Amino acid sequence: MELTDLTKLGTLNLSMNHLTGQIPSSTGNFEWIETLHISRNQISGPIPLSMTSLTFLNHLNLSYHNLSGKIPTTNQFLTLDDPSIYQGNAGLCGRPLSTECPDSGQSKPGDDEEDGDGDGGAKFEKLGFIISIVIGFFVGFWGVCGTLIIKRSWRIAYFYFAGSVYTGVDFCKKLRGSYIVRSTMACAIPGV
Structure with missing residues (x-):
């Protein structure tokens, strides 16, 4: 049995354990995990995209490793916007860090709208929310006032x-x- 087979795990703290290698892509199997702390180890490589499927994740600490590449900008990673959870990883780039990603095949933090993923859906959702509020206001207001007038x-x-x-x-x-x-x-x- 592997650690990532524990799909109902809620909290995992592996900080300061001298772990090496990369974050396994099977980390995305933790269906119910809310807190994941794996800081201060010797982990290298990119943050696996499978971690974006951790929908219950609300506390993450990946600080002080040798991680590199673009920080994922989809799903739950949109809410993890504290730069301190990524500090000590000189190779990481993208939102929420101030370090922009190089143009070598990776998009910059603001280019997600052009790719059709990431922030573009959030803008569409926000626009839909605003439109529904405006329509609801007019229907409610004129439903009451119009009836009183007529x-x-x-x-x-x-x-x-x-x-x-x-x-x-x-x-x-x-x-x-x-x-x-x-x-x-x-x-x-x-x-x-």
């Missing part, structure tokens, strides 16, 4: 209700005020 009986009932709410709130404020005055006077005047 149906006279609803308009009368609405303004009657709004007036009665205002009257009720005003009445409660006056009652509360008189209660406070009365209780203050009861403390100041003996026998009241």
